[in-house]
Amino acid sequence: xxxxxxxxxxxxxxxxxxxxxxxxxxxxxxxxxxxxxxxxxxxxxxxxxxxxxxxxxxxxxxxxxxxxxxxxxxxxxxxxxxxxxxxxxxxxxxxxxxxxxxxxxxxxxxxxxxxxxxxxxxxxxxxxxxxxxxxxxxxxxxxxxxxxxxxxxxxxxxxxxxxxxxxxxxxxxxxxxxxxxxxxxxxxxxxxxxxxxxxxxxxxxxxxxxxxxxxxxxxxxxxxxxxxxxxxxxxxxxxxxxxxxxxxxxxxxxxxxxxxxx
Amino acid sequence: xxxxxxxxxxxxxxxxxxxxxxxxxxxxxxxxxxxxxxxxxxxxxxxxxxxxxxxxxxxxxxxxxxxxxxxxxxxxxxxxxxxxxxxxxxxxxxxxxxxxxxxxxxxxxxxxxxxxxxxxxxxxxxxxxxxxxxxxxxxxxxxxxxxxxxxxxxxxxxxxxxxxxxxxxxxxxxxxxxxxxxxxxxxxxxxxxxxxxxxxxxxxxxxxxxxxxxxxxxxxxxxxxxxxxxxxxxxxxxxxxxxxxxxxxxxxxxxxxxxxxxxxxxxxxxxxxxxxxxxxxxxxxxxxxxxxxxxxxxxxxxxxxxxxxxxxxxxxxxxxxxxxxxxxxxxxxxxxxxxxxxxxxxxxxxxxxxxxxxxxxxxxxxxxxxxxxxxxxxxxxxxxxxxxxxxxxxxxxxxxxxxxxxxxxxxxxxxxxxxxxxxxxxxxxxxxxxxxxxxxxxxxxxxxxxxxxxxxxxxxxxxxxxxxxxxx
Numbered sequence: 001x002x003x004x005x006x007x008x009x010x011x012x013x014x015x016x017x018x019x020x021x022x023x024x025x026x027x028x029x030x031x032x033x034x035x036x037x038x039x040x041x042x043x044x045x046x047x048x049x050x051x052x053x054x055x056x057x058x059x060x061x062x063x064x065x066x067x068x069x070x071x072x073x074x075x076x077x078x079x080x081x082x083x084x085x086x087x088x089x090x091x092x093x094x095x096x097x098x099x100x101x102x103x104x105x106x107x108x109x110x111x112x113x114x115x116x117x118x119x120x121x122x123x124x125x126x127x128x129x130x131x132x133x134x135x136x137x138x139x140x141x142x143x144x145x146x147x148x149x150x151x152x153x154x155x156x157x158x159x160x161x162x163x164x165x166x167x168x169x170x171x172x173x174x175x176x177x178x179x180x181x182x183x184x185x186x187x188x189x190x191x192x193x194x195x196x197x198x199x200x201x202x203x204x205x206x207x208x209x210x211x212x213x214x215x216x217x218x219x220x221x222x223x224x225x226x227x228x229x230x231x232x233x234x235x236x237x238x239x240x241x242x243x244x245x246x247x248x249x250x251x252x253x254x255x256x257x258x259x260x261x262x
Numbered sequence: 263x264x265x266x267x268x269x270x271x272x273x274x275x276x277x278x279x280x281x282x283x284x285x286x287x288x289x290x291x292x293x294x295x296x297x298x299x300x301x302x303x304x305x306x307x308x309x310x311x312x313x314x315x316x317x318x319x320x321x322x323x324x325x326x327x328x329x330x331x332x333x334x335x336x337x338x339x340x341x342x343x344x345x346x347x348x349x350x351x352x353x354x355x356x357x358x359x360x361x362x363x364x365x366x367x368x369x370x371x372x373x374x375x376x377x378x379x380x381x382x383x384x385x386x387x388x389x390x391x392x393x394x395x396x397x398x399x400x401x402x403x404x405x406x407x408x409x410x411x412x413x414x415x416x417x418x419x420x421x422x423x424x425x426x427x428x429x430x431x432x433x434x435x436x437x438x439x440x441x442x443x444x445x446x447x448x449x450x451x452x453x454x455x456x457x458x459x460x461x462x463x464x465x466x467x468x469x470x471x472x473x474x475x476x477x478x479x480x481x482x483x484x485x486x487x488x489x490x491x492x493x494x495x496x497x498x499x500x501x502x503x504x505x506x507x508x509x510x511x512x513x514x515x516x517x518x519x520x521x522x523x524x525x526x527x528x529x530x531x532x533x534x535x536x537x538x539x540x541x542x543x544x545x546x547x548x549x550x551x552x553x554x555x556x557x558x559x560x561x562x563x564x565x566x567x568x569x570x571x572x573x574x575x576x577x578x579x580x581x582x583x584x585x586x587x588x589x590x591x592x593x594x595x596x597x598x599x600x601x602x603x604x605x606x607x608x609x610x611x612x613x614x615x616x617x618x619x620x621x622x623x624x625x626x627x628x629x630x631x632x633x634x635x636x637x638x639x640x641x642x643x644x645x646x647x648x649x650x651x652x653x654x655x656x657x658x659x660x661x662x663x664x665x666x667x668x669x670x671x672x673x674x675x676x677x678x679x680x681x682x683x684x685x686x687x688x689x690x691x692x693x694x695x696x697x698x699x700x701x702x703x704x705x706x707x708x709x710x711x712x713x714x715x716x717x718x719x720x721x722x723x724x725x726x727x728x729x730x731x732x733x734x
Contacts (some may be wrong), residue, residue, distance in 0.1 A: 040544065086459075122302045122306055123298055123299060126298035127295060130297055148547060152547075154307070155307040156305055156306060156307070157304070157306075158305075160304055161304075164301045164305070165301070175552060175555075202290070202293050203293070204293040204300075205289065206289055206293075208281070209286060209289050209290070212281060215274070215278060216271070216274055216278055219271055219274055223267035223268070223271060224267075237271070237275035238275060238279055238286050239286055239287050239290065240279065248268045248271060248272060249268055249269075
């Protein structure tokens, strides 16, 4: 881990350039695929730019990124392909920009999903975090815009948050380069399996509903034992999600299984 | 076999759906909210209750009923005024350098290696001069306008613009988020069209796509600024010229906004009928822009990319202009013939044949309209004393000289005003047309989006010309 890295090193150019190689769009043979998800306007594109050295246009308004952008970096001896997804408030609705994010996390099977949240608006941002954690069990929470939170007199107990969510939490201020080395290291630890996540599952459900989810989940699990997000698939099916139904009938989940093994 | 498993699962799901009832979605959402609230309560330590009083105070002013719109106009005016005033000087310097100093050097250079006359003309007088012109005219205003606009964007002002205009868009039957795509269109219409993906309803998205062209784009701001400086600014004493031309450009930009409302309203009453959908617009916190970084990235990303695009299109256009001016059919060049052919219709619209031909040549990029117009004017008048030859874009180091050329070409105040109107109201550039097709996947909507503004442009300029002539 990188506890030894003091804060002064974070913003030091020499330190960063020694460890991190920004690969721009050169990501032909990546070892790990990392997705950047999060609410609109939390600084995903800024994190993306800091890591890849690319210059995705950033702007202070929600909905700026509508397509996904790809870039890469290498750290240690591994190459990472980074996907900047459009910001979404939820994975439950159906607008085109949100669908890009939803389908990628669900079907694209990134090795690590970095969920970028606005530290000064944690509660609202957690709605998406909890949904993402239903889908994937390899995630890192990037608690971004820490400078803004501090300015507004908000502090976050990261350790409790990390324990409650079951994933590592890295506080950052991407536009000041704060916390980025730690983020890179944490992504590597999750990708390599050094950190095992035990993601939070949505708890506050009425009995009848959680029972139905469990029943369907068991059946899906029996049919597709390697599907990592069967509980989410069960929830989407109970919600009548056409995309997931189609994916099921057209055997997309099956191909996922094989690619997982391969 | 796996087909059967999938079928079993789907059957099970639908039977369970009956059991849990149709409030599954709501209960799930409630559950997520409850969990989120629990966790954030445990981990969030607020001193006071999170101090957003500054943001709220600022929002109360910037989005207030009384001040919201005046402040918007004021900000837009300041940005444009700084652009107009600031761009003049570096434009002149660049023109002197590229056109008066480097061009003769290049001419001497090729003369000394004995290049064939038509290749020399084609490359140096066609391609090079077109490029030099685009740089001299476009680089300075862009290098001022884009950073200013980006600073506003980083500060968080754009969502407030959207907030102010939301109710007007909804009244015209469109989506409130169209205000955001409209402001994107002020940078580039192709980008504005792509940005409409944030609108969920296909009906409202189509309206936003079709009407985005009414947002003046990068390629058209310089045309507006230059023509306003020459024809409108010259009407008043020189001390007021900057302010008056700024007002004229803002007038055109606002006319675009009004026409966007109007055409959205028309579309939602006719071919794109339907309900207006509601949405929640998040007003992000104000963030102090990172000044130097913003200046740097907007110069590198926006300015140079747009300039590169302009040059990419200007080079072949310069070549085409040189060719049509130098290929002769009986006693006139191709350019002469087509200008003469278009002149009748052009004059009816208060424009002229040169302008219409320039708009045909410049379909790939609005940026090169003015250089093309000047060049064709000179070629057509055979003003050999001013231009260096037929199809040659010549040196113009002040807007005064540009004005003299245009006036020699028979331009009046009406021509200037109608060119500004036509620059707002004509077909989108070819990149935008292609983007519209890619986003809508329909030739029908692409055709409508391309032809509707052109027809509107013909109608508006025609009416203005008729009234103008009546009143005189």
